[in-house]
Amino acid sequence: MKFKITSKHGVVAAKGFRVSAVSGGIKKSGQNDMALLVSEGPAHAVGIFTSNRLPAAPVQVSREHLRTSSVHRAVLLNAGSANACTGQAGLKDASRLCAGVAESIGCKSREVLLASTGVIGTRLPVNRMLGALPQAVGRLSRKNGLEAARSIMTTDTVPKQAETSVVIEGTRVRIGGMAKGSGMLHPRMATMLAVITTDMRIGRKDLHAGLKTAGAGSFNAISIDGQTSTNDTVFLLANGAAGLRTGQPGLSACRDFLEALTEVMDTLAQSIVYDGEGAGKFIEIQVQGGRSEPEAMIAARAIGDSLLVKTAMHGEDANWGRILQSLGAADIKLAPNKIKVKINRVPLVSRGVDAGTPWIQANRALRSRQITITVDLGVGRGRARYRTCDLSSKYVEINAAYRS
Amino acid sequence: MKFKITSKHGVVAAKGFRVSAVSGGIKKSGQNDMALLVSEGPAHAVGIFTSNRLPAAPVQVSREHLRTSSVHRAVLLNAGSANACTGQAGLKDASRLCAGVAESIGCKSREVLLASTGVIGTRLPVNRMLGALPQAVGRLSRKNGLEAARSIMTTDTVPKQAETSVVIEGTRVRIGGMAKGSGMLHPRMATMLAVITTDMRIGRKDLHAGLKTAGAGSFNAISIDGQTSTNDTVFLLANGAAGLRTGQPGLSACRDFLEALTEVMDTLAQSIVYDGEGAGKFIEIQVQGGRSEPEAMIAARAIGDSLLVKTAMHGEDANWGRILQSLGAADIKLAPNKIKVKINRVPLVSRGVDAGTPWIQANRALRSRQITITVDLGVGRGRARYRTCDLSSKYVEINAAYRS
Numbered sequence: 086m087k088f089k090i091t092s093k094h095g096v097v098a099a100k101g102f103r104v105s106a107v108s109g110g111i112k113k114s115g116q117n118d119m120a121l122l123v124s125e126g127p128a129h130a131v132g133i134f135t136s137n138r139l140p141a142a143p144v145q146v147s148r149e150h151l152r153t154s155s156v157h158r159a160v161l162l163n164a165g166s167a168n169a170c171t172g173q174a175g176l177k178d179a180s181r182l183c184a185g186v187a188e189s190i191g192c193k194s195r196e197v198l199l200a201s202t203g204v205i206g207t208r209l210p211v212n213r214m215l216g217a218l219p220q221a222v223g224r225l226s227r228k229n230g231l232e233a234a235r236s237i238m239t240t241d242t243v244p245k246q247a248e249t250s251v252v253i254e255g256t257r258v259r260i261g262g263m264a265k266g267s268g269m270l271h272p273r274m275a276t277m278l279a280v281i282t283t284d285m286r287i288g289r290k291d292l293h294a295g296l297k298t299a300g301a302g303s304f305n306a307i308s309i310d311g312q313t314s315t316n317d318t319v320f321l322l323a324n325g326a327a328g329l330r331t332g333q334p335g336l337s338a339c340r341d342f343l344e345a346l347t348e349v350m351d352t353l354a355q356s357i358v359y360d361g362e363g364a365g366k367f368i369e370i371q372v373q374g375g376r377s378e379p380e381a382m383i384a385a386r387a388i389g390d391s392l393l394v395k396t397a398m399h400g401e402d403a404n405w406g407r408i409l410q411s412l413g414a415a416d417i418k419l420a421p422n423k424i425k426v427k428i429n430r431v432p433l434v435s436r437g438v439d440a441g442t443p444w445i446q447a448n449r450a451l452r453s454r455q456i457t458i459t460v461d462l463g464v465g466r467g468r469a470r471y472r473t474c475d476l477s478s479k480y481v482e483i484n485a486a487y488r489s
Numbered sequence: 490m491k492f493k494i495t496s497k498h499g500v501v502a503a504k505g506f507r508v509s510a511v512s513g514g515i516k517k518s519g520q521n522d523m524a525l526l527v528s529e530g531p532a533h534a535v536g537i538f539t540s541n542r543l544p545a546a547p548v549q550v551s552r553e554h555l556r557t558s559s560v561h562r563a564v565l566l567n568a569g570s571a572n573a574c575t576g577q578a579g580l581k582d583a584s585r586l587c588a589g590v591a592e593s594i595g596c597k598s599r600e601v602l603l604a605s606t607g608v609i610g611t612r613l614p615v616n617r618m619l620g621a622l623p624q625a626v627g628r629l630s631r632k633n634g635l636e637a638a639r640s641i642m643t644t645d646t647v648p649k650q651a652e653t654s655v656v657i658e659g660t661r662v663r664i665g666g667m668a669k670g671s672g673m674l675h676p677r678m679a680t681m682l683a684v685i686t687t688d689m690r691i692g693r694k695d696l697h698a699g700l701k702t703a704g705a706g707s708f709n710a711i712s713i714d715g716q717t718s719t720n721d722t723v724f725l726l727a728n729g730a731a732g733l734r735t736g737q738p739g740l741s742a743c744r745d746f747l748e749a750l751t752e753v754m755d756t757l758a759q760s761i762v763y764d765g766e767g768a769g770k771f772i773e774i775q776v777q778g779g780r781s782e783p784e785a786m787i788a789a790r791a792i793g794d795s796l797l798v799k800t801a802m803h804g805e806d807a808n809w810g811r812i813l814q815s816l817g818a819a820d821i822k823l824a825p826n827k828i829k830v831k832i833n834r835v836p837l838v839s840r841g842v843d844a845g846t847p848w849i850q851a852n853r854a855l856r857s858r859q860i861t862i863t864v865d866l867g868v869g870r871g872r873a874r875y876r877t878c879d880l881s882s883k884y885v886e887i888n889a890a891y892r893s
Binding site: 136392393419 | 540541542543544571573574575576578579608609610611718719796797800801803804806808809810811813814816817818819821822823825826838840841842843880881882884885886888889890
């Protein structure tokens with residue numbers, strides 16, 4: 086890591102952002118389930134969303150607001166109910182929430198963005214949520230990052246936030262964010278919400294390019310269970326509050342900013358995988374020697390999404406046959422006798438067949454919490470990295486009982 | 490069902506086939522792990538195989554033998570070791586086994602077919618297997634169907650066989666078969682071995698067309714865990730022993746034969762799903778109203794392969810949001826407000842939103858072992874049917890400890 090990543094202030098690490106967490110009456114437990122993030126001045130905002138063909142109402146409304154307004158002021162997030170598959174009524178609910186936030190903080194409705202997570206198919210208790218808005222506005226502060234990260238949790242077991250800073254042409258610029266996982270999680274996008282903020286001064290087009298680039302290797306290269314949600318959303322807001330003297334930072338400054346942004350997003354993405362539903366192991370699949378980068382990613386995903394690989398890792402069984410089986414099921418051409426596989430540096434497959442490492446020794450390498458599966462396809466220079474977790478009985482238990 | 494399906498003789502229900510089961514010393518337990526099927530006269534044989542890019546040695550050798558010989562006499566199957574990812578040595582092992590069988594029964598090596606299932610990456614104990622061949626030949630009989638079906642089991646809990654008969658132009662023709670599942674199971678192909686035999690007199694080209702047609706709706710429309718194996722194989726052998734008087738049966742006779750074949754294969758496919766690793770529920774997904782049949786199948790597969798749907802069914806939770814989420818993740822165009830979903834005839838989704846059925850009532854419909862999820866996409870006349878099972882903690886336990 087080039088940058089020091091901390092996790093103290095999260096989404097309000099950057100200047101000019103404030104956040105609060107309150108109960109909007111969605112979670113039965115009465116816990117906080119609503120977070121309001123506000124930028125003191127107008128911010129440039131960009132977003133990436135789920136590729137699910139049945140996007141939730143907040144996704145539809147946020148997409149619309151990103152298209153119709155060039156600046157944004159606030160993001161309202163909630164957990165407990167996804168406002169997905171709720172039809173026209175759900176869209177109206179989302180619009181009412183935006184109007185409510187706009188009125189509370191004094192901006193236009195289209196300057197408000199939304200993100201929801203939770204059960205699909207239930208309506209939001211909009212009246213109660215609107216009733217909680219004055220309290221949410223009253224509590225806005227630069228100290229509530231952790232509380233906000235906690236309020237958007239569903240089956241997450243820990244709140245997730247990260248921040249760093251980078252000096253851009255003499256001025257310190259901050260980047261921070263929060264995220265939640267932790268099931269129905271798969272790239273393009275993972276099932277997740279994340280909000281990243283920065284006080285960098287940057288144009289919207291560059292901001293969008295930065296989000297897409299940083300997202301490709303982070304949030305879009307993780308998976309818990311192969312399930313693309315209806316609600317996945319990553320927002321990135323930049324309000325320029327750091328006070329950069331130059332209007333247009335140079336190329337190397339932009340590169341530094343992108344690197345810092347990538348590290349913050351990557352930290353959040355990894356923290357989602359570490360906290361995957363029922364996860365006991367963090368598994369990184371590194372593929373090299375692919376014909377191209379996309380082919381290497383196809384291979385990495387095929388391995389990382391395999392239930393049999395994930396259960397073998399859970400059982401600390403270096404059953405490399407399952408790694409090759411899942412690799413062979415991927416739609417890419419392979420040279421069987423060139424394939425090499427290592428787990429935590431222990432060679433398991435060489436020239437496509439057993440490398441001769443005794444199983445006991447191989448299994449020992451799996452005892453650690455962090456597992457790296459390295460696959461060399463031996464046919465080119467394409468590389469990819471993909472992160473997932475093991476599949477445990479606990480995942481099944483969590484998801485068999487989710488609504489009960 | 491148009492035909493009466495029984496499960497007494499299985500792979501030797503058809504005249505002129507004999508089978509035996511012996512221990513080839515592969516399974517540590519000393520249980521039978523090798524089955525030899527022999528046709529008394531030369532038979533036409535066809536096969537469909539895994540689409541995995543790393544096909545096992547028996548798949549490669551069998552493909553070659555189907556190409557180089559127009560008649561076949563025997564199939565040697567084994568459980569315990571898949572002879573996959575074993576390189577040139579594994580291919581040589583497979584060839585030695587074919588030569589051994591050919592010598593034992595007096596035929597050419599290329600008239601012998603192979604199928605293996607079990608752990609990937611380990612070599613077969615070929616000498617021990619060759620040593621067991623005389624015993625296997627000695628025991629060949631028309632009474633060993635069940636024993637043979639049992640010998641090819643891995644994590645299967647029950648042997649799987651089925652047979653029926655159909656009168657073709659005045660002559661009774663028999664069709665029977667055996668199969669094994671039950672993890673690493675996914676269409677194109679499911680991880681499975683199956684051998685179907687018939688005493689029908691039929692040309693090889695028609696036989697192949699019949700296998701492909703009957704396979705599409707049976708073995709290729711089931712899944713346990715989305716994992717395409719290296720070894721999937723279905724053989725269909727026809728030896729003409731029923732003694733059909735006409736050389737070329739008419740069109741309607743051929744249709745009857747195909748229907749009977751389909752029912753035998755479908756029964757075997759269903760028995761694999763019922764015995765899926767850790768399965769407690771048999772789930773059939775019926776999609777109608779698709780733009781086309783392939784689109785309906787894409788939708789059915791997306792739902793049936795969803796871990797979240799499978800765990801919800803396991804938990805008897807009628808969480809229809811997960812059905813829509815998985816449907817939305819499929820790469821087909823949807824009309825959200827036209828979607829209808831029912832589970833065991835209880836309406837859950839109407840016009841894309843909650844149909845208003847109380848959860849308790851919906852959950853009650855899930856208590857049965859057999860669950861039918863009906864999805865109407867409302868945009869055309871395409872239909873598809875897909876079978877899978879629930880995902881339980883037991884699946885994880887089985888697969889976390891597979892090799893130990």
